[in-house]
Amino acid sequence: MEEKKITDISPRAQISTTAIIHQDVIIEEDVIIHDYVVIYPNTHIKKGAEIYDHCVLGKPPTSPGNVSRSLKKQYETLVIGENSILCPHVTIYTGTKIGDRVLLGDNCSIREECVIGNDCLISRNVSINYNTKVGDRTKIMDNTHITGDMIIEEDVFISVLVATTNDNTMGREAYSDQHVRGPHIKKNATIGAAANILPQIIVGENAVVGAGSVVTKNVPDNKVVMGVPAKVIRDI
Numbered sequence: 568m569e570e571k572k573i574t575d576i577s578p579r580a581q582i583s584t585t586a587i588i589h590q591d592v593i594i595e596e597d598v599i600i601h602d603y604v605v606i607y608p609n610t611h612i613k614k615g616a617e618i619y620d621h622c623v624l625g626k627p628p629t630s631p632g633n634v635s636r637s638l639k640k641q642y643e644t645l646v647i648g649e650n651s652i653l654c655p656h657v658t659i660y661t662g663t664k665i666g667d668r669v670l671l672g673d674n675c676s677i678r679e680e681c682v683i684g685n686d687c688l689i690s691r692n693v694s695i696n697y698n699t700k701v702g703d704r705t706k707i708m709d710n711t712h713i714t715g716d717m718i719i720e721e722d723v724f725i726s727v728l729v730a731t732t733n734d735n736t737m738g739r740e741a742y743s744d745q746h747v748r749g750p751h752i753k754k755n756a757t758i759g760a761a762a763n764i765l766p767q768i769i770v771g772e773n774a775v776v777g778a779g780s781v782v783t784k785n786v787p788d789n790k791v792v793m794g795v796p797a798k799v800i801r802d803i
Contacts (some may be wrong), residue, residue, distance in 0.1 A: 568775065569570070569592070571590075573590065574588060574589070574590050574591065574592045574594075575591075575592070575593045575594070576592075576593075576594045576598075576700055577594060577596040577614075578598070579597055580594045580595070580596065580597070581599045581600070582598075582599075583597070583600055583602045583603075583604070585602045585603050586600050586601075586602070586604040586605075586606070587605045587606070588600075589606060589607050589608045589625075591610075591612045592608065592611075592612075593605075593610070593612065593626075594612045594614075595612060595613050595614040595641070596614045596615075597614050597615045598613075598614065598616050598617070598734040599616075599617040600612075600618045600619075600748070601619045601620045601655075602620045602621075602765075603620055603621045604619075604620070604621065604622045604624070605623045605624070605651050605762075606624045606625060607623075607624065607625030607626055607627065607661065608625065609625055609637070609642070609643075609644050609645065609664070610624050610644065610645045610647075610661075611636055611644050611647070612624075612702050613644045613647060613648055613649040613651075613667075614649050614650075614672045615649050616647050616648070616651045616653070617652045618647075618653045619652075619653060619654050619655045619657075620655045620656075621655055621656045622655065622656065622657045622658070622659075623658045623659070624645060624653075624659050624660070624797050625659070625660070626658060626661065626664060627660070627679075628660055628679050628697075628765075630798070634648060635654055635741055635742035636693030636697070636778045640724065641662040642662030642679055642680065643661075643662045643680075643689055644661075644662075645659060645660070645661050645662060645663050645664075645665075646663075646664045646730050647659075647665045647687065648664075648666045648669060648709050649667040650667060650668050651666070651667065651668060651670070651671070652669075654672050654691075655672045655674075656673055657673070657674070657675055657676070657677075657753040658675075658676045658677070659676075659677045660677065660681075660697075661679055662679045662680040663679060663681045663682070663683070664681070664683065665677075665683045666683055666684045666703070666795070667672040667685045668685060668686050669684070669685070669686070669687045669688075670687075670688050670689070670701070671694070672689060672690040672691035672692070672693065674691055674692045675689050675690070675693040675694070676694045676695070677689070677695045678695060678696050678698075678715065678729050679697050680697055680698045681695055681697065681698065681699045681700070682699075682701065683695075684701055684703035684704070684705065685703045685704070686704045687701055687704065687705050687706070687707075688703075688705075688706040688707070689707050689764070690706075690707060690708045690709045690711075691709045691710070692710045693707050693708075693709070693711050693712075693713065694713065694803075695707075695713040696713065696714050696716075696717075696733075696742075696749075697715040697716070698716050699713055699714070699715060699716065699717040699718070700717075700718050701719045701723075702720040702722070702723065702754065703717060703722070704722050705720075705721065705723040705725075706719055706723075706724050706725065707719075707725045707729075708725060708726050709725060709728075710727055710728050710755050711725055712725075712729070712731060713725075713731055713749075713767055714731040714732050714733040714749040714750075714753045715733055715747075715749060716733055716747060716748045716752055717748075717749025717751070717752075718749075718750075718751045718752070719752045720751075720752060720754040722750050722752065722755045723758070724754075725756045725758045725792065726757070726761075727779070728760055728761040728763075729760070729762050729763075729764070730762075730763045730764070731750050731762065732765055732766050733749035734746065734747045735765070735766045735767070742761070747766075748767050750764045750765070750766065750767065750768040750769070750770065751768075751769045751770070751783075752764075752770045753769070753770060753772040753774070754773075755772055756770045756773065756774045756776070756786075757774075757775045757776070757795075759775070759776055759777045759778035759779070759780065760772070761778055761779045762776045762777070762778065762779065762780045762781075762797075763780070763781045763782065764782045765781070765782060765783050768782050768783070768785060768786070768787070770783070770786045771785070771787060771788035771790065772788045772789070773787060773789045773803055774791070774803075775790075775791045775792070776792055776793070776794075776797060777793025777794070777797070777800075778791065779795070780792060780793045780794055780796075780797040781794075781795045781797060782797045783793065783796040783797065784796070784797070786799075789802060789803045790803065791803060
């Protein structure tokens with residue numbers, strides 16, 4: 568018979584009586600957990616983090632059989648970094664790593680096996696799909712969708728209503744790591760409001776993508792692009 572894993576909760580943590588905490592959870596000192604939070608097994612919340620009402624942490628990915636990307640039976644531990652703040656109704660799937668001093672806004676959702684660096688801001692209603700990496704000090708603003716298998720480097724700013732995609736076949740072919748891959752946004756890049764960045768596009772270092780642009784080709788370092796489709800208009 569498999570031995571049950573024990574939850575380890577610091578006596579210095581403040582936890583609402585309405586929170587639901589499963590086994591195999593570690594909660595360090597000075598953590599604050601508000602009403603109706605649900606914490607699934609295999610979750611580690613580091614010291615000083617604050618989890619607001621109705622957050623769901625460590626949710627396992629599920630499928631009725633119609634998802635083309637295969638799911639794992641076991642994922643690594645969900646880690647919430649020191650002094651991070653999760654606003655109400657945040658959902659974070661298992662296997663993700665949230666850095667220190669990260670602010671996650673209301674209703675944002677982060678899928679499994681993502682990595683969010685230190686000092687990031689992920690604003691309200693942002694969705695981040697599976698296996699995506701976000702570098703330190705990056706800011707992603709309201710109502711933006713970050714696709715799966717995407718890389719965002721350090722000190723990037725992504726404005727509101729930005730859309731990113733990872734499948735040029737638009738679901739017409741079976742899932743494959745060869746053709747399903749999101750954009751790569753390099754450090755210090757800026758993405759304007761309502762821009763649309765297509766699969767496998769590289770946005771160079773210190774580049775700027777203008778508001779409303781549709782980016783269909785790689786953006787060189789230190790260039791400003793805008794338009795539909797986006798074209799280089801000047802140097803930084």
